[in-house]
Amino acid sequence: MKPIDYVPAINAYYQGLGYPEYDWTINSDAPFTPLTKPLGECRVSMLTSGGISHTSRPPFEPTAKNNLRVDAVDPCAAICDFDVNDAYYDTRDARVDINVVFPIERLRELAAEGVVGSVAERLWSGFMGRTYNRTAVIEEAAPALVRELGKDEVDLMIMVPA
């Protein structure tokens, strides 16, 4: 099955609703920081943008725009203690089994087996919804996350958009 062309589909959808064309970021190169340790020694964290919140926190607003909220997530949390609120993807399977978008159990297992060195003190959930204010992401919210990852001595960050 051919991958879906999301860019024209999204453009057509929002233009149909009367929005101007989205000014997509198109990059031609990428930063690159090599891993400095074998995977089995890496402390690994994970970020989901799937509107996933622990039940001790308020839910994410499902139709969020320019929402810079980023929650720290306890990697030892029970998988039934999460809410999923995100209007931008089909969340039905995530509500049955959070691991389909945020494989917290699978990551714990790999750490227990020594495939990864350890799971970081905190995982992350945020940056959900539609982003128009890229400057705020690039200049404030993402650097703030970087500082926290530094405190947790994260060696590798898994990023899973939804």
Place this chain on the structure above:
Amino acid sequence: MGLVARVVEAAGIPTIYLSTGRDLTQQVLPPRAVFVNFPMGNPFGRADDATMQRTILLHTLEHAVNATEPGEMIDLPYDWGERILTIMELQEGWSASPPDPVTGKQPT
């Protein structure tokens, strides 16, 4: 989230990105990406399919180790097995309900 991956990487923390939107990811160009042709709500596979979830997570971590070229994306060989619907197509039949005014949560 590709923007975030690039900021984190540029700050000195390696990242690995699991994508279900191939063309979207190719535009933003995160430092390392794995594409799986699954729905956006199922990057790691189906509910309660721990084997597939683990497999995809392993592939993701493997590419983190093996990637050498900035922006390198690999395609996983798995097929979803049925037609993937976008949220926009799903909204025709199933509407993304507004949040409950009291709890703030999206009803199931």
